[in-house]
Amino acid sequence: MKRFRLDALILPLIGFALVIAAWYVSSATWAKELPSPSKTWEASRDYVLKPFEKRGEMDQGILRFTWYSLQLVAKGYFLALVIGTPIGFLLGLSATFTRIFDPIIQILRPVSPLAWLPLGLVLFMGAGKSASELGALFTIAICSMWPTVLNTAVGVRAVPQDYLNVARVLKLSRTKTLFKVLIPATLPYMFTGFRLSLGIAWLVIVAAEMLTGRPGVGGFLWQEYNALVYEHIILCILTIGFVGFGLDRLMSVIEGRFKTG
Amino acid sequence: MSHQLEISALSKTFPTPHGPLVVVRDFNLHLEKGEFVCLIGHSGCGKSTVLSMVAGLSEPDDNAGGIILAGRELSxxxxxxxxxxxxPSLLPWLTAFDNVLLGVDQVFYTASAGERRQIAEYYLTVVGLGDALHKRPTELSQGMRQRVGIARAFALSPRMLLLDEPFGMLDSLTRMELQQVLVDLWTRNHLTALMVTHDVDEALFLADRIVMMTNGPEATVGDILKVPFPRPRDRKALLEDPEFYRLRAELIEFLEVRAYTLKGQQPPAPKPPVPPNSPAASSYTPPRQDRAVLPTQVETLA
Incomplete structure (x- = not known):
């Protein structure tokens, strides 16, 4: 047992060490423009150690940027769930609905956020100042919706016939069947979808901020690339990674709670 | 007509890739009020199909008879x-209590919330789950889950009770316990009951009449056996009664021979006895407990 616990800690650390070593070697040999790990830390220290400081619109502590990004993601993600879950239910319940909309869903699903964003900006051009935010929200929602839609549909189709027979024998009304049987039975699938959707929403944020120039981790990354401060690109990548990992863990915990036996 | 349940000229045909398959043909049966009737037959002969048509979960063929319960045609x-x-088909996210209450709320919607809770609690207590009211199905044994299933059915105060091999998945000790629970509850209410089983002893212990179905396809009523034992029945006394063994032999003879010959089929040749130490003697595998029933399967299960 003890050996196992030690492995669980040491083995991942070996992985980190190897990647950092590769990074160091690369920056010292073939990729001269790539800042070394120590240089990256030097340049990022202020942003990490004073994470909430605001020095200017595009010069803020890293957690402050993260907070902006999370707010935008939360809104877009919420939109995705609110729209995606009912669509998933309709797909799962109605074969006709599936025949009508499944092909178009399969075609829209693989479209990259980079392609959606310009369309979002065009759509909300009339909105003036908030056009970039609405465009970003549109992009996050439409890109991150699909796992929720598809998993919910699969979950609804997988509701055991036994449960539906119970509902029929008791003559539960449609609404009662939905809330007392279908939704609880589908929840585990829905939450798998929610977790995957959140992962995508977080992926999309960077693209959305880059193209709209909004303050946030992605916006900061793009600005620092243009300002030739390459250290901060790496800082942003690491931040995005850690936050994404954290969000996924969080959702896994919630998802685990809904696993009914 | 004073029958509680009248099944007349019932037929059921399933479409298959090889053309329509008539599972049940011209099935007739009348149940008196308060009568307990068991339906036995080979697996796949259409017993459960009949039951599920009475339950309304599957539709009989058009223009092919009907089912009348307490004077009203069922649909x-x-x-x-x-x-x-x-x-047991309990909803796993609800406690035992809430599973029963779901049905009670549905039937006794005019009663107060307190009264409905009392009804659910009463039936769960009667089936012996007074201490496990607020446990979820995953925390209950298979036998306890089926107790909840029984409580749920009785708590509806229904006009009749339909039981589809309710103890088929239980070990024999638990099965006997639950048969007793069922008889005890049934004795209180004297609900008309129709139960599908393939356990001959179970049928003899529980039923007033045993309906033997011929082999499928086109299964129908082959013969009906009256079970003369007075109630309340004592299992031990029953097992010492020579009449029990006579009836038992008759039922088994029906299943082994007449279920086929009545249909003009050849009964399967008796299997040669298996030597005690051969691997085949111990190859019995218990039926799977968590049967996932796909929508298309449910109606063909018999």
Whole structure:
């Protein structure tokens, strides 16, 4: 047992060490423009150690940027769930609905956020100042919706016939069947979808901020690339990674709670 | 007509890739009020199909007879028939209590919330789950889950009870316990009951009459056996009664021979006895407990 616990800690650390070593070697040999790990830390220290400081619109502590990004993601993600879950239910319940909309869903699903964003900006051009935010929200929602839609549909189709027979024998009304049987039975699938959707929403944020120039981790990354401060690109990548990992863990915990036996 | 349940000229045909398959043909049966009737037959002969048509979960063929319960022709399922399924079919996110209450709320919607809770609690206590009211199905044994299933059916105060091999998944000790629970509850209410089983002893212990179905396809009533034992029945006394063994032999003879010959089929040749130490003697595998029933399967299960 003890050996196992030690492995669980040491083995991942070996992985980190190897990647950092590769990074160091690369920056010292073939990729001269790539800042070394120590240089990256030097340049990022202020942003990490004073994470909430605001020095200017595009010069803020890293957690402050993260907070902006999370707010935008939360809104877009919420939109995705609110729209995606009912669509998933309709797909799962109605074969006709599936025949009508499944092909178009399969075609829209693989479209990259980079392609959606310009369309979002065009759509909300009339909105003036908030056009970039609405465009970003549109992009996050439409890109991150699909796992929720598809998993919910699969979950609804997988509701055991036994449960539906119970509902029929008791003559539960449609609404009662939905809330007392279908939704609880589908929840585990829905939450798998929610977790995957959140992962995508977080992926999309960077693209959305880059193209709209909004303050946030992605916006900061793009600005620092243009300002030739390459250290901060790496800082942003690491931040995005850690936050994404954290969000996924969080959702896994919630998802685990809904696993009914 | 004073029968509680009248099944007349019932037929059921399933479409298959090889053309329509008539599973049940011209099935007739009348149940008196308060009568307990068991339906036995080979697996796949259409027993459960008959039951599921009475439950309203599957539709009989058009223009092919009908089912009348307490003077009214049935169409579709409803809580006037308490159904105990083969798998307990409890909703896993609800406690035992809430599973029962779901049905009670549905039937006694005019009663106060307190009264409804009392009804659910009463039936769960009667089936011996007074201490496990607020446990979820995953925390209960298979036998306890089926107790909840029984409580749920009785708590509806239905016009009749339909039981689809309710104890088929249980070990024999638990099965006997639950048969007793069922008889005890049934003795209180004297609900008309129709139960599908393939356990001959179970049928003899529980039923007033045993309906033997011929082999499928086109299964129908082959013969009906009256079970003369007075109630309350004592299992031990029953096992010492030579009449019990005579009836038992008759039922088994029906299943082994007449279920086929009545249909003009050849009964399967008796299998040669298996030597005690051969691997085949111990190859019995118990039926799977968590049977996932796909929508298309459910109606063909018999």
């Amino acid at each position: 579709g399922p409803g809580p006037d028939r308490g159904v105990v399924f083969q798998s």
